[in-house]
Amino acid sequence: MEQTLFPSPHALLILTIFFFLSPSIADQACQKSCGDIPLRYPFSSGTGCGDPRFHPYITCNDHQQLTFTTHTGCYPISYIDYANQVLYITDPTMSTCNCNQPSKGFGLDWDAPFTFHGDTIFALLDCSSTSPVYSPNGMFNDRNNSSRVALCDNRGLPICGFLYGCKPIVSLNIPISGCCVYTPVNFGPSFEMDLEKLKCGSYSGFYSFNGRESDADSWKYGIAIKYKFAIDNVYPSWCSSCEQSGGVCGYSGPLDSFICNCPPGFNTTTNCFFGDSFNGASKFLPNQKSWIWLVVGLIFKDLKF
Template sequence: MVVRIMNIIHPSMTLLSFLSLFFFLLIPSLMSAQTCQRTCGKQILKFPFGSDPGCGDPRFQQYVSCNQQRLILTTHTGSYPVSTIDYTNQVIYISDPSMSTCSCTQPSKGFGLDWNAPFTFHDDTIFALLDCSTASSPIYTANGLNTDGNGSKALLCANEGTPICSYLYSCRPISTINLPISTCCIYAPMDLGPSFEMDLKKLQCTSYTGFYSFNGQEANPENWSYGIALKYKFSVNNDYPISCSQCERSYGVCGYTGAYNSFICNCPNGLNMSTDCFFTAAYNNGLRLFLPWKNGAGLIYFLAWSILWVLL
């Protein structure tokens, strides 16, 4: 009976069945579960940031992650919530729970960036070191002199910092410490050195505060924007990847995966494509009606369709 059926199969039907089998095996290999999210809580995610491994730029994945719907920056000094991201100006704003502000004063170990992290301090960021030892802290001694490229030296505490310290000491939590204003030091990010390290124990300071905007009210520290502003770059030349632009125009999420960090465009329906998501639009409008792979019905339809062609 089997021989008789096989003898009446038209060659074109055999070829069609083979192509159908090939197509059936090929499409699932392009598909995967959706892993890249467009948001983390209320924070919109765009390249170079991502929600999960394989999403966004690999250089940023180890530093910025989505943890329980909260975007977190992690360095060797701790984990810090991301307040917001300015994608236009490529600035990420973070907060340090151990930082002193006009609302509270608390001890801190300081803040530091990993030397190979794709971030630098934004020029608007200002640090104020609080309760520093004027007798032994290196920021007040000859050992604390900062040498620039021309060989000249200057104290690490900025001369223009006195008014800022005065404003900070008008905050009730700071004023209740009853410390002399001379123990306050305005510490510019550039003075953190190539390791971007603010080690308060080494500097012999109890705490610090950081802010990146006076919000037009320099004399009112209660309304300052407290936190740390960090600048990031896409690459050495700071060029936005063309492949990423094409992917995002097709409503995909950029990512890099595998041992060689190969580019993928993660599409809304779960397909990981090597270019963009325009192919998946056709898939959604046409093929998906006949190939509902995710619920397993596609296998049944394919087998029934193939058997029907063979028996005809």
């Protein structure tokens, strides 16, 4: 009698189902990091992960670089302080003590859930003598021309002195009178730092003197941005439970309903220990190896020798 080493139709069906399921089982769809930066709620690696309000602004590109995007450009994120809800970004066109270069400015989208952190200081550089920043009446701070704000902080003059003492700026022989220090007190969520409109050549931003106020080369250059979870700014308990169980908070469906994305690729509506699966059935989440051995065992059991 001739031996057959082919699986029965039953085993083939099991194998086919396994291969259809394997893409969702093999990998967790939502990443827990982007490059060297850990990802936690409300940020994410892509669509369906984190909080949908933040996804258009915070993204992880193909090179594993976490990026902050506004209408003025895309900016690398260097660090996220989750405890204090602050993210730190860098602007490649920003001037520092090591490099003076032209820039178009920086701004936040008016409808984005971000504001400038109080530690951020902006200095406008190489401003024209006819710049509106020197107007005693300041300039209008909204499109309706409803109110004026002063744009320069006179207490920031020492900062200008330290910045204009940097070699790249000294070599250009730019007068210090062309420097204006902004502070976030004048920045609303829709503030636009349009350097062309302000008639300034560049700007510098930093969020810490790093303990050496008179040494501009030691300052921490970049922009500190605050974010809020919601109006009450309370970290969602359901997301905390998901993350503690090894999952990543996400959303799905037309209403962007909460899901907990769990390894090895399942979604639940609670957490990764026990939970209602996305289709509504409460169950344990299977381990990838268990699935593989189960399928292999069923196939060999069905083989006819």
